[in-house]
Amino acid sequence: MKFFTHPEGIFELNIPLEWYYKNEVFGYPNKPPFSFELYENNCGCFQISVYHKSKKKFSTKLPKQIYNTNNLKFIENELPDKDFKIYLWATVVEDYLFMAKYVCQPNESNRIQIKEEISKVDEVLSTLMCLSEDRRKLAIGFDRYEKFNSSLAASFDLKNKALENRCFVQFIIITANQIDAYLRICIVLKYQLIEKTQEFKIEYLFQKENDKPVMEKKIYDISKKMNIINETQYNELYKLYNLRNKVVHRFIITDIKTLELPQISLEYESLCEEIRLILRNVELEQFNSKIGYYSSKHPHRKYSDNLIKELKSYVNEKHLYSEYFRDI
Numbered sequence: 001m002k003f004f005t006h007p008e009g010i011f012e013l014n015i016p017l018e019w020y021y022k023n024e025v026f027g028y029p030n031k032p033p034f035s036f037e038l039y040e041n042n043c044g045c046f047q048i049s050v051y052h053k054s055k056k057k058f059s060t061k062l063p064k065q066i067y068n069t070n071n072l073k074f075i076e077n078e079l080p081d082k083d084f085k086i087y088l089w090a091t092v093v094e095d096y097l098f099m100a101k102y103v104c105q106p107n108e109s110n111r112i113q114i115k116e117e118i119s120k121v122d123e124v125l126s127t128l129m130c131l132s133e134d135r136r137k138l139a140i141g142f143d144r145y146e147k148f149n150s151s152l153a154a155s156f157d158l159k160n161k162a163l164e165n166r167c168f169v170q171f172i173i174i175t176a177n178q179i180d181a182y183l184r185i186c187i188v189l190k191y192q193l194i195e196k197t198q199e200f201k202i203e204y205l206f207q208k209e210n211d212k213p214v215m216e217k218k219i220y221d222i223s224k225k226m227n228i229i230n231e232t233q234y235n236e237l238y239k240l241y242n243l244r245n246k247v248v249h250r251f252i253i254t255d256i257k258t259l260e261l262p263q264i265s266l267e268y269e270s271l272c273e274e275i276r277l278i279l280r281n282v283e284l285e286q287f288n289s290k291i292g293y294y295s296s297k298h299p300h301r302k303y304s305d306n307l308i309k310e311l312k313s314y315v316n317e318k319h320l321y322s323e324y325f326r327d328i
Contacts, residue, residue, distance in 0.1 A: 001127070002310050004034070005143035009136025010050055010096065014127040016120050017313035017328050019046070025320055033101070039316060039325070043113045044104030046121055050130075051097045064092045067132040074100075074125060087118060093130035100125060141200035145188070145293065148205045150314035152181045157315070157324045168261035172244050175268040176216075179237070182275040183219050186228045189282050192292030200293075217241065228278060236271055240264070 001014035004021065007030050015021075015036055022028065022035040022045070032049035063073040072091050079086040079101075089100040102121050104114050131139055155174055162170035184204045191201050207213050217238075224234045243264050246256050283299035286292040303311075312326040319325070 001123075002313055003143065003146070004036075005139050006034075006050065007031070007140075009131055009139040009143075011098070011128060011130045012139055013048070013124055013129070015046075015124055017309055019120075020317045020320065038117075041113070043110040044102055044117055046100070046102050046117075046124070048098065048100045048128075051099075053095045053097070056097055058092050058097050059090075062090055062092045062097070064094075065130075067094055067130055068135065070129045071126050072098075072128055085114075087121070089121075089125055096130055098128065098130070138199055141198075141202055142293075144202050144206045145200055147314070148181070148185070150311065151318050152178065153311060154315045154318040154324070155181075157319065168258075168265045169247055171265045172247060172261070172268055175265070175272050176240070176244055179268070179272050179275050180216050180219055182272070182279045183223045183228065186275075186279050186282050187219070187222055187226065189279075189286055189292055189294075190226050190228060193282075193286060193289060196291055198292060198295070228282070229275070233271065233274060236267075240268055240271065244268075 002017055003012060004015050005012050018038055018040075019036040020039055022037055023030055028035070032051070033047035034049070036046045037044075062075055065072050072093065074089040074091045077088045077090075079088055083105070084103050085106055087102040089098075091098050100121070102118060104110075104117070106114050155178055159171060159174040159178070162168070162174060188200050188204050192198065203211070203214055204219075220229075220234060220237045220241075223229045224231075229237070246254055247261065247264065250256075280300070283294050286294040287298055290296070309328045312328050316325055316328070
């Protein structure tokens with residue numbers, strides 16, 4: 001199972017590793033209903049919605065429960081529909097109404113599979129937890145941090161493919177992305193150490209459509225100011241930044257040669273590894289100080305098979321591209 005967190009931290013629940021979140025992929029708003037389907041051989045869709053009492057009236061017959069608890073009690077029903085079979089679950093937690101659906105079209109070939117999926121829905125709903133307001137910011141931060149790291153993991157598929165095909169322009173771009181990612185993680189973990197908190201400064205990990213972006217060079221400047229990188233590394237970052245921009249934006253109008261790209265790639269990869277090792281030390285600093293995200297778990301521990309499968313599922317969801325699909 002893997003976590004899904006409401007964009008505003010209102011609730012969390014666990015979903016099966018073989019499901020993916022549909023809204024963003026199909027261009028639907030990132031709001032109710034939140035929809036999930038199987039990656040492959042899909043037979044139905046699970047949806048969950050949440051409404052504040054100021055937006056929707058509640059039935060007094062629904063069980064009412066408290067924040068920060070799971071294994072909630074639901075009223076179950078089936079909605080009449082001539083084309084689909086719609087299973088419905090509903091409950092109330094404090095000031096919020098939760099409604100869940102599983103929509104499918106049963107036939108002779110998928111009846112057993114649908115029965116298995118309904119069983120999964122019951123398991124998913126047993127993990128549903130409506131969070132009190134004081135826990136929502138932390139939940140959002142953890143969610144964005146996990147997604148950020150999953151995207152970083154997915155970038156290695158693109159990087160390895162670029163190397164395999166000797167596509168040095170793509171290799172340079174992805175490696176520059178990874179350096180930026182390592183530094184952003186260093187910054188948010190350092191802030192946790194400084195402020196003695198587990199909360200994340202999300203502006204370094206995620207940008208909404210209308211957010212003012214924290215640009216790459218700004219990340220270099222902040223990293224230097226926080227003593228994450230030294231003067232030599234800082235200057236090297238700016239040198240490579242300018243070379244990369246020449247490759248990407250001014251390849252045709254400058255005298256840069258394709259012959260130079262492997263050397264630029266090598267310099268980028270060398271610096272990327274330096275920055276990765278800096279991040280490794282910041283993670284250890286948190287663990288040794290018992291402060292921040294790694295305060296209670298060793299960052300370089302051996303991961304269980306379940307955690308590895310969870311990461312693979314997140315990477316699948318980042319790609320949603322058959323060439324990089326991992327069987328879980």
